[in-house]
Amino acid sequence: DAGVTQSPTHLIKTRGQQVTLRCSPKSGHDTVSWYQQALGQGPQFIFQYYEEEERQRGNFPDRFSGHQFPNYSSELNVNALLLGDSALYLCASSLGQLKIEETQYFGPGTRLLVL
């Protein structure tokens, strides 16, 4: 049973550039959430996608956008990169019905370095 996969594993960009990160959810899952984990911090919620629409959003600027495809995979796009965007970006998948007890399963992450 394939777990959550993410690509690429590492990425180096320069300020002002744009980046796209990709995520495939765990088999059977239809919801994808994205988190940003700065060095030495806990993950911060960016947004969640379900049925190809953004269902919830955390406190991140519009430079952060996403997309979900019919096969439930997802992309995270970040425009006009800033040095502070350097972080580990984690994708998590879960089942669609919103329940407090629902478990999210995380991928290995994409480490983004902005120079």
Place this chain on the structure above:
Amino acid sequence: GDSVTQMEGPVTLSEEAFLTINCTYTATGYPSLFWYVQYPGEGLQLLLKATKADDKGSNKGFEATYRKETTSFHLEKGSVQVSDSAVYFCALSGQALGRLYFGRGTQLTVWP
């Protein structure tokens, strides 16, 4: 709003020592509580969870009890191993369904 406060690290223990990592939370209503573990260079793995007051989550010798009266979900293990060295995150899922709130993480190092 919802939040999680986790004991500051790092924590350094000898093998077979007793482990406690404190976690307290602030939330409206009845959140679900989770412990995730992150090994070096990897993503997060679910360690255990509890979904209602007085529930005890357990896995791989780790335990945590959901205490509503003290708004706590402390992680414990009776005898740690070198392989338990990792960063541990406490998290909650509350009224903002589908969104997890994480603590800052506690780095655990176990020496042989």
